[in-house]
Amino acid sequence: MSFTVDKQTLEDLNLLGKFTPGSIFGMFNKVQTSGGERLLLQLFKNPLTDPDAINKRSGLLSYFQEKALDFPFSRAEFQTVEHYFSTGSSTNYPAAFIVVFSKKIQASLLRDERYPALQKGLVATIGLLNSLNDFLKQFNDPNPTPFDEELQVLQRILETPALRNLLKEKDADEFSIAKLAAYDHLLKHTLQADIEILMECIYKLDVYLAVGKVGKAQGFAYAEALPKGKQVIEIAALWHPALIKGVANPVGFNGENNMIFLTGANMAGKSTFMKSLGIALYLAHMGFPLAARGMRFSVCDGIYSSINVSDSLNMGYSHFYAEVLRVKKAAEEVARGKSFLVLFDELFKGTNVKDAYDATLAVTDAFAQYRQCFFVISTHIIEVGEALQKTTDNVQFAYLPTVMDGKVPRYTYLLEQGITTDRQGMLIIENEGILNLLKN
Structure with a gap:
């Protein structure tokens, strides 16, 4: 059985690419031989799905790290x-x-x-x-x-x-x-x-x-792989491996709490958090060191993300339709009973607010019924979270806060429980003097 990750997800998480700035492959590509580089790329393209094989490799790499x-x-x-x-x-x-x-x-x-x-x-x-x-x-x-x-x-x-x-x-x-x-x-x-x-x-x-x-x-640690079906991802502290002084957050999923509904302002760190989690789980399936402290995880069938989805001029797709197709593809995999980590960043931002609310609520509620998967779904539409609190019992509500120093926003990048009440969009626009420029 192979670990499923499609091209969009590889790009979202910036996993491959020898010459791609900030790629995870590039971070580890410190080998001295062409054969070593070929082998490293092969390992990156073929994450493991057997927990014993994963733990054996992580034990070997940990030994060499020491x-x-x-x-x-x-x-x-x-x-x-x-x-x-x-x-x-x-x-x-x-x-x-x-x-x-x-x-x-x-x-x-x-x-x-x-x-x-x-x-x-x-x-x-x-x-x-x-x-x-x-x-x-x-x-x-x-x-x-x-x-x-x-x-x-x-x-x-x-x-x-x-x-x-x-x-x-x-x-x-x-x-x-x-x-x-x-x-x-x-x-x-x-x-x-x-x-x-x-x-x-x-x-x-x-x-x-x-x-x-x-x-x-980098001060990376190794994860412990558990058999598929245990339904657990536990990370004592997680950060993005490309950040020198990344802020670390604890993350926990299980069969009773398998979805995180994430809110917060732009620049608060939602996308970075989701990428950090996806990268960590991918590297964990490779048996590689990762930017975390003390991770345990049950083996998954793959990772599916919708973070940096763009329109397609060649196919004639609008941004919204491209988003819809990503959600459809994820739904097909999840409905087949597979165990995936699904990452959706700002669902349906390519349509009007009313449709975005209705669609985000309906899709999130539907995905929440599939307990064999793990989900992180972020949105600016906090009203969706308020509605989900009434209809679901397996969703964790978390947000990344914005702290105001006077009129200047500051971001802690520390996850807090609940749904954000931050509404600083207009204040940031006013701080930049956009309206005054237009008036003058």
């Missing part, structure tokens, strides 16, 4: 090794010798760069294997660790007699044609399968170390 070790190879050094293994080798030693001898002649007569590149690649590879061997000595923990299984695989490969002999060549900076051909054939043919496994393990190491380092630097 270890706080540096990746033992430079990016340039590793690129040299990757390039070395990208060049082929013959299936038997005599043929390999002839190929290497041919490259040597061409290097002498034509200044062909392939022979010196082969020498350089082999030297770099031997250096990498020795560095890896030394690095793994730091994992001599007396008690079992989450890394033991992969550590044993790496140690088994490095203890292969042929590789042990190769490691002894760590002081050489050039090899004879015979040795160069022999070692090249050994690494690229005889031990090809083991070398491929070893490289994949190094890519994983790259990811573990990078993710752990980010988690430690």
Whole structure:
């Protein structure tokens, strides 16, 4: 079973994108190898849905976060090794010798760069294997660790007699044609399968170390995954990972209180809170560190959001119709009995106030009947909340307050229980002098 997140939700939460400013992938993308980056992207695109697998990964990453070790190879050094293994080798030693001898002649007569590149690649590879061997000595923990299984695989490969002999060549900076051909054939043919496994393990190491380092630097924590159906999300303190000094809020859902109806002024932090929750649950399903303290959650089927929905000129959709289609899609998933986190920010703001009130109330009341999901629905129409209080018993009412310092609004970003009574819109307009500008 896969974790469902559509393109709109990925964009709303800014989860992917190597070059997208502030993306969550970019935050964790501190790897040193191209293979590590590919693996990291693969992990981001495939959150887990098995609680045991999630907890196993979070335990592994937490272990590396505590270890706080540096990746033992430079990016340039590793690129040299990757390039070395990208060049082929013959299936038997005599043929390999002839190929290497041919490259040597061409290097002498034509200044062909392939022979010196082969020498350089082999030297770099031997250096990498020795560095890896030394690095793994730091994992001599007396008690079992989450890394033991992969550590044993790496140690088994490095203890292969042929590789042990190769490691002894760590002081050489050039090899004879015979040795160069022999070692090249050994690494690229005889031990090809083991070398491929070893490289994949190094890519994983790259990811573990990078993710752990980010988690430690940011003060992130790990979540505990519970089986699907437990109907719980508990977070002692949650903030947005892109905020250096983000204000943290507790969050709690269960089967009896599975919806938050959120009110507050513009700029009070409603959208940021919803994004923070969506990002945290997504990273929790990946087993990654997240911007929270002490999170427990039951596994979900996916996340569905409607935060930054825009109109579509190509499809001929108005903003309101685009909103309606998002709500319809969410309704289809929820009605199928799936367990989703659904985030709706300012429902139906693309239509008139009367329709927005009626539609928000009807849709929110209908979604509230589905106890297997978690919902956060925000709106400026506080009258909807007042009506919901009379018809539902599973909705938490929360708001983000505005505090007035004289005529200047200040935002605490701290959730409070209830429905906001803040109505500072006109005051902010007056503070900006818009009406005076128009009168004059």
